[in-house]
Amino acid sequence: MPRPTSAARDKARRLLEQALGPSKVLTGEDACAAYAEDESEAEGVTPDAVVLAETPDDILAALRVAREASVPITPRAAGTGRTGGAVPVAGGIVLSTFGMKSIKEIDRRDGVAVVEPGVVLAELHAAVEAEGWFYPPDPNSQADCCLGGNVAENAGGPRALKYGVTRDWVLGVDAFLIGGQRIHAGRRTTKGVTGYDVTGLLVGSEGTLAVFGDVTVGLMPKPEHVMTLMTLFSDVRTAGDAVERAVAAGLLPRCIELLDGPTLEAMRRAGNAIDARAGAMLLVEFDGDERTCERDAERFGETAESAHALEVLVAQDAAQRARLWSARREMSRAVRKLSKKKLSEDVVVPRHAIGALLEHVAMLGERERVRHLTYGHAGDGNLHVNFLWDDDDEVPAVVRAIEGLFHEVVRLGGTLSGEHGIGVLKAPYLPLEQAPELIELQRDLKRVFDPSGLLNPGKIFPAAPHRAC
């Protein structure tokens, strides 16, 4: 989509200030520049105006102005996305719901919460856990990311293995369409099959179908107890083997995080003491009542040993548990120090193919002379394959490695994204996974919600000439 004309941009700014007053509208390069990017490598265009919405009416006003001035509008919450979903690729309006931060309701009887889109996930976690309830989705950005973005991207996280992703917990959502409609989709009850699953369609639509207001999520009783294990293996094949055996034995930890050899090496360099023989680590967590956790942890340990684990370490208390997870968190920092640039690809393969995929990544790294490391949620086959580089002249090799990765993922029966979405960065690769008929159907669905193509353009779909209507 081309940038709007300067007349359209002026009109949009004027209408926004009329409708919302100056306190809710940012204009000018300096104020707007921060809204050109998110936490991905996607490059945006500084928006012409930023709306700081505080109410549903503000959202509707911003959408109306975009429509009337015919400028693109890009919804945004915390902007912690990893594929550019919140990046305005053609300028226009950025519509931030970051300021809508009310937890409107926690229903202590039925386990339901209603939250505004700017509520930070960690704050929702804390609020419901204080009441004895639990909201499972836990993307690693939980300290910063907002529910609105979680819903837009269908965020996952380590605990998705046992508890599923955001879509599995969103019961209903208020959605604002660019045509001016306010839709309340979904329900408050756990079950319900009245009409099409509009809620599920909106979750994961990456801000391309509607802007989210209140989100109704289901909760579960907070697990009594959590138990964490760390196991080391000589290589990722044996670690993958242990995962497969454990799942086949009916063990269902709430997470199984895998760190590969290059990741462990980066952690060693950053000063973490990790057994020199280890070429893979699994960080495993069980929850439930204490006795079951202990029993499951023991069985997982035995399974790991039968798969030739080098070491099995069970955290004996909260402090040890925190230490194990801090190693996982420090890992991200250690990895960031390794290179100036990195792309973290969030692919999924069937569980049994984890070893095969990682061998292929090693081959690609060698062939293209690109550094790489992989970690992620091995229990559900969702791996974050990172390619690292310093100089721009390495980019073509990185791109070849990424393309090689995507081809292999699809060949192994996997999918291009497990939890980060397609956004800008993966849009060109959508046809690798999906047939033209399916992509065309999704473009048609998009047109139902956004006939003029003004809502978050440039996302999900590969650039293509607009079909004649």
Added chain:
Amino acid sequence: MPRPTSAARDKARRLLEQALGPSKVLTGEDACAAYAEDESEAEGVTPDAVVLAETPDDILAALRVAREASVPITPRAAGTGRTGGAVPVAGGIVLSTFGMKSIKEIDRRDGVAVVEPGVVLAELHAAVEAEGWFYPPDPNSQADCCLGGNVAENAGGPRALKYGVTRDWVLGVDAFLIGGQRIHAGRRTTKGVTGYDVTGLLVGSEGTLAVFGDVTVGLMPKPEHVMTLMTLFSDVRTAGDAVERAVAAGLLPRCIELLDGPTLEAMRRAGNAIDARAGAMLLVEFDGDERTCERDAERFGETAESAHALEVLVAQDAAQRARLWSARREMSRAVRKLSKKKLSEDVVVPRHAIGALLEHVAMLGERERVRHLTYGHAGDGNLHVNFLWDDDDEVPAVVRAIEGLFHEVVRLGGTLSGEHGIGVLKAPYLPLEQAPELIELQRDLKRVFDPSGLLNPGKIFPAAPHRAC
């Protein structure tokens, strides 16, 4: 939708016989009459032709003929639906995928099965359990219903409490559109956020968006052990209280089935010995490893006693377990004997409101002098409220009772259907729950898949003039 003209019907029959040969096409009143109805009270029109599809190409051919002859086409698998989803309301073609019965794959490594739409659910259960895997959805019609219908209606069942409904287990689906497109939506991996959730949109679309071919479902390891309890209470309020306490305490049985006083009375009349003081029964089932089952069953028993249960009975072996469930199954037979006609409404309310809803049902029954009884999946608030009658002149009172029920369900924050769908029978009531904007949006989605409105007309949406395009 009016019935097609006799010229259109002749054309459809001729084209079908040309495309598929006589062995796959039924014509004539006698052969087609059985396809005018399903297991609901919905009244259909005998179709002009029935296609017995054996392959995806047969499905595409039938859809093409419907398009070319401009006659309605209604997909059907086993026809066990309870709201008329498979009933042809305007004649035309019935497209049966009942004959597509192959379990094409059971992936023993990753826990994935690929099945044709005519596979009977109980056969899928048996096949995957023989391999140590488990497919949780278990509508009570499992001995007869087919996967294609389960997907179309997003079928539930008792175990939905712990394991969710069909949508939670369908990873991908082959879908055939009336425009001739063959879409493969979804994935084989547990996680995946590539593009919109087209799979989730198709599941539960009641045959109004597409016809289903192969269905890819996720499996879980078969639980080691199952433990069944029966508890009796003096009334539904105390039974509901026990359910609320148990869930709040973090107990998650795989099912909690409630039978109310009138249901127990029907069972007594049919010869079952049930404590005369009992006005409600809960049938509860835990699964997992043996120790956890025993411990959870014990805790549930204690919770029930603290909620003034009259009796707690734990099945000590498989024979006792079978006996408890056979009482639940015989119940359906006992209920059928009570009256010539019955309508079973499949509503959902928030768990805490079960008692309030059942008191309202009792009031409606008294006010309208309509017999009623209720059973269902109390753990997730999904109740089957049955109204019974013998003579046609009772129908207006039954309709008033049903309308009173739906109003109360919506007032309590519930939904009109938990697992049976909207179909024909509940279509007039959709606006009770959903606002006009949401209904209009869904009509627009329907038009993307089926612009001419020929695919399974008369379902979900209340009759309304077609919007000018």
